[in-house]
Amino acid sequence: MGPLEILKEGNQRYVCRILNPSKNNLKQSAEVVCKDKPFAAVVTCFDSPVSPETIFDCGTSDLIVVQVAGNLINDGNLVRLEYAVQNFDISLIVMVGHDQCRIVQAALKGEKFLSYLPGLVKGLEPAIEAVQEKSVDAVSKMHTRLTTEDILGFSEVFREKVDNKSLQIIAGFYCSDTGRIEWLD
Numbered sequence: 001m002g003p004l005e006i007l008k009e010g011n012q013r014y015v016c017r018i019l020n021p022s023k024n025n026l027k028q029s030a031e032v033v034c035k036d037k038p039f040a041a042v043v044t045c046f047d048s049p050v051s052p053e054t055i056f057d058c059g060t061s062d063l064i065v066v067q068v069a070g071n072l073i074n075d076g077n078l079v080r081l082e083y084a085v086q087n088f089d090i091s092l093i094v095m096v097g098h099d100q101c102r103i104v105q106a107a108l109k110g111e112k113f114l115s116y117l118p119g120l121v122k123g124l125e126p127a128i129e130a131v132q133e134k135s136v137d138a139v140s141k142m143h144t145r146l147t148t149e150d151i152l153g154f155s156e157v158f159r160e161k162v163d164n165k166s167l168q169i170i171a172g173f174y175c176s177d178t179g180r181i182e183w184l185d
């Protein structure tokens with residue numbers, strides 16, 4: 001099973017847990033994954049309500065997790081991702097946006113008390129401009145898509161690996177009601 005299939009199946013188990021809290025029909029992640037090193041990198045927003053390990057029903061050492069405000073990739077995060085991909089031979093990076101993101105909400109409202117807001121608004125501008133409906137979730141979803149494209153532009157390492165099909169970078173959007181990841185093509 002490839003890394004994407006492992007994450008999709010893990011998310012399915014998590015969704016079942018959310019929808020059927022009384023049923024203990026889940027396999028333990030250690031049984032399912034059982035990798036001796038991380039097999040995927042996940043970029044997630046730092047106010048995401050649930051950790052990627054929980055959303056994908058993985059063990060704590062299965063994923064390289066990069067948490068960043070509003071999923072805005074900067075040089076420091078990019079270096080961590082490149083290191084993870086090279087060092088652990090990771091073939092999948094997932095950018096995970098989420099609903100009800102307070103970072104996006106703050107940027108849309110122009111909340112003044114956030115000292116990092118100007119940079120954040122600038123980073124979110126392309127997504128805000130690209131959507132007609134200026135809702136938090138619509139902007140978050142668009143931003144997740146755009147960021148996924150952006151990191152290819154930022155990193156020659158990733159471009160080479162994607163070109164020779166040894167790396168896949170995809171976007172997902174977490175829905176807090178169901179626990180489901182909507183995969184964004």
Ligand SMILES: [Zn+2]
Binds near residue numbers: 045070100
């Ligand atoms: Zn967020």
